[in-house]
Amino acid sequence: MDYQVNRKGYYGEFGGAYIPEMMVPNIQELESQYLEIMHSYDFRQEFIGLMKNYVGRPSPLYFAKRLSEKYQSNIFLKREDLNHTGSHKINNTIGQILVAKKLGKTRIIAETGAGQHGLATATVCALMGLKCIVYMGAVDVERQAPNVKKMRMLGAEVISAVSGNKTLKDATNEAMRDWINNPVDTYYIIGSVVGPHPYPDMVARFQSVISEEIRWQLEEQIGRENPDRIIACVGGGSNAAGAFYHFLNQEGVELIGVEAAGKGIDTKETAATITLGTPGVLHSSRSILMQTEDGQITEPYSISAGLDYPGIGPFHANLFATRRATYLWATDAEVLDAALELTRLEGIIPALESAHALAVLPKIKLKPEEITVINLSGRGDKDMETYLNHFGY
């Protein structure tokens, strides 16, 4: 089975480019050039060089001994938290900033939830000397304050989005409006596998370095390329897409995405899109989303700003529809426990987003001989305030 995007920009029945006419020239330009740019020799050289010497790749694949003992199985952590800027988001922004430069753009815009994508975008803009504007929901500006300060120090302008629930969806709306108003000099670096085609495919390709490395690192460490399962958290779905990518056609590898259930899937304060959503169009692609019967998008909730989104990338909607991947959920409370557990067992403070992937360990039957890889998408620095408030240190 082919789980990749087809020539029309769809993953099965999901994807496409439901864009207003104002965005057509920019999307057509990108669509017609992204693959050629990504495959060009110059681009490859620069991309690979920056990934190695600037981001610090390959990121380690770490056998978590004490965590493994606790769950009586074999658990590896893919350490995306050790990347420059502290998450997987930098893999994508390095790639897209090089694309933007090839397209001759001089002004960069981005949306951000947790601030990790905004930070990664502000970073590459500083690196390339390009103007950077980051849209962030007013609620997230509050709860992820350290990242806001970093972005400003890096020279980015952070604009607070005050519509809706003032979180990631609203920041994305504002970024799209900015692009409509500035169609000539501006490039929009989308932070996940969402948005109109070709974004989901382009972002998945940039993040696919995660699974590419997992394969040879596992081979090197235990003599086999395939684990029994991969677990990753899912907001829009970019770290999960990257962690799944090179295993899509390895049917023996179980793929598990974990959504944010917030206060529970039977409450209104949740962001478990696949579990609760239905097909529809949001942010220019057809996918699964949380909505009312009238097709109005409902406001999500999660303790984790990066997963607080009512949609999901079409890549994942298709993996769900074809049953290639399974999507579980974790509540705020489960996530906080999992974060503390990893901290105490392994000395690693995870991002709240990444802790969702850890939080399903007690819910899965792990066999003693099995190999599980968890994608640790980011580190917890930005979440210290939430942790401290909760644990009361």
Add this chain to the structure above:
Amino acid sequence: MYNRINKLFQGKGKNILSVYFTAGYPKLNDTKTIIQELVKNGVDLIEIGMPFSDPVADGPVIQHSSLVALQNGMSIRELFRQLEDIRQSVDIPLILMGYINPVLQYGVDQFCQKCREIGIDGLIIPDLPLSVYEEEYKSIFEANNLHNIFLITPQTSDERLRTIDEASSGFIYMVSSNSTTGAKTGISELQKNYFERINAFGLKNPRLIGFGISNNETFRNACQYAQGAIIGSAFVNALEVDSPLDEKISHFIESIAKDI
């Protein structure tokens, strides 16, 4: 296909004034009154906005009216209920404008049938791409005598202009500048060049200019370059004033269309 839209352009053909408002704003049940008052004041065509929670092509004014309308309880079902007997009192062309997702959830087929029953003449769905429309929905629109109105912008290439002209049947919505609704006012030299380029292009469809048309001057200006113009945000703004609906509307339309 031939309906009230074609009749309007064939008949009057110039200085056409089209007005947009968001259904359910300022009050849930204002829809019919607003339509009737607009007709009374000589408006030629009305675009009824179906509010959406995430209107990415809209500026602050229409974002606000959409939010209030949804809070007031507006939905597609409610709108259809309010419009049920609108053709007993109104004979000018009526267009529904909104985003694709609520229409998809209603069901495109059922939606278009309902439009025909009510007497809607066309739809504007900015985030329904031309290619998807042609492959999946064109036959449904046509079966229900509904024109699909496409947008063009200053960035639209010649090739795409031709494709859009080919696909259009009612009129073409000419977005005046690169912007979301209501963002810019006035008509600059740059825009004049664009309007002239389009005029010289020899499109088979008539055009209305929209976005940033807000007063008598911009309306007159736009009418020099197209068969007419569309006013949206400025009208929605005018509805906010604290006076009776009929006064607000007659006052506003008078200020736009005086001496035309």
